[in-house]
Amino acid sequence: MAEVAAPEALTLRAIGIGDAALGAELSRRVGWPYRREDWEFAIGLGHGVVGVRDGKLVATALWWPYGDSHATLGMVIVAPEAQGGGIGRRLMQALLVQTEGRSLMLNATAAGEPLYTRLGFRPHGGVRQHHGNVYSVAAPDLAAGEQLRPGNTADLPILEHLDRAATGLERGPTLAALLGCGECLVLERAGQPIGFSILRAFGRGHVIGPVVATDEADARTLIACWLHGRAGQFIRVDLPLGSGLGDWLAQHGLAPAGDVVAMVRGDLPAAPGPARLHALINQALG
Numbered sequence: 476m477a478e479v480a481a482p483e484a485l486t487l488r489a490i491g492i493g494d495a496a497l498g499a500e501l502s503r504r505v506g507w508p509y510r511r512e513d514w515e516f517a518i519g520l521g522h523g524v525v526g527v528r529d530g531k532l533v534a535t536a537l538w539w540p541y542g543d544s545h546a547t548l549g550m551v552i553v554a555p556e557a558q559g560g561g562i563g564r565r566l567m568q569a570l571l572v573q574t575e576g577r578s579l580m581l582n583a584t585a586a587g588e589p590l591y592t593r594l595g596f597r598p599h600g601g602v603r604q605h606h607g608n609v610y611s612v613a614a615p616d617l618a619a620g621e622q623l624r625p626g627n628t629a630d631l632p633i634l635e636h637l638d639r640a641a642t643g644l645e646r647g648p649t650l651a652a653l654l655g656c657g658e659c660l661v662l663e664r665a666g667q668p669i670g671f672s673i674l675r676a677f678g679r680g681h682v683i684g685p686v687v688a689t690d691e692a693d694a695r696t697l698i699a700c701w702l703h704g705r706a707g708q709f710i711r712v713d714l715p716l717g718s719g720l721g722d723w724l725a726q727h728g729l730a731p732a733g734d735v736v737a738m739v740r741g742d743l744p745a746a747p748g749p750a751r752l753h754a755l756i757n758q759a760l761g
């Protein structure tokens with residue numbers, strides 16, 4: 476059996492944009508589709524640590540602040556040959572120090588769940604990934620008085636307001652960054668913005684998320700508008716577990732591709748609604 480070096484042989488340092496290419500290589504080795512650009516986006520928005528052993532980057536863990544009270548954690552990866560030696564635990568302990576005083580949320584793989592449970596995280600739900608090459612999808616039918624229009628940075632206060640209602644979180648900087656790299660559509664009814672969705676390049680193709688809307692009918696509209704005209708393209712959507720949109724996505728080529736467990740350490744944010752989060756930005760960012 477391969478020998479696992481003692482965790483003391485590991486050096487931790489702050490992650491930087493320059494680590495994106497090695498991060499992409501590391502995530503590829505554990506079967507995750509992140510591209511270098513996805514790492515640059517995630518590193519640019521947050522903080523985190525890398526573990527270096529024998530001059531080689533062997534581990535990463537990141538976190539993203541949402542306001543002063545909350546944060547999400549993600550991209551916790553230990554290279555396959557270094558797993559099981561306490562490195563994941565050491566990385567997580569470093570993040571717990573950096574995020575002290577915040578309530579923390581993450582989406583745990585089966586590999587990560589025991590580690591997080593030992594550190595005081597508890598399950599509160601889940602996320603189901605749907606992905607695939609989309610079939611031919613009709614443009615959504617809009618009712619009288621409804622309109623879909625492109626969103627841009629001038630809409631940021633509207634997006635922040637809807638997103639805060641749906642998540643209870645302050646995600647302004649993340650939404651601004653998403654507008655910078657993706658395309659946004661805002662759904663209006665009687666001239667009032669009632670939801671939005673963002674499409675961006677991610678992983679093996681594109682991801683649709685976040686999708687913020689009051690009900691699933693509006694969320695479907697805000698997803699169908701992106702699926703329409705993209706037959707054959709690879710698209711991913713991460714739905715909260717229990718969403719009624721899963722069967723509909725599968726019928727359009729986006730099959731279920733695995734679940735993760737949503738966990739929290741501290742308090743879950745109180746989302747006032749009526750808007751709800753129907754699809755995540757991605758599993759790391761929530």
Ligand SMILES: CC(C)(COP(=O)(O)OP(=O)(O)OC[C@H]1O[C@@H](n2cnc3c(N)ncnc32)[C@H](O)[C@@H]1OP(=O)(O)O)[C@@H](O)C(=O)NCCC(=O)NCCS
Nearest residue numbers: 551552553558559560561562563564583584586587589590
């Ligand atoms: C999850 C991951 C980061 C853990 O890193 P690691 O360095 O192997 O973990 P550690 O050796 O520090 O173990 C952490 C703790 O979990 C426990 N643990 C690990 N795997 C376990 C399992 N399958 N069942 C029960 N406990 C387990 C360890 O015993 C240890 O607990 P202890 O410190 O109280 O003894 C690593 O397996 C990994 O990169 N997996 C692939 C990517 C991934 O899924 N990341 C998680 C994203 S949410």
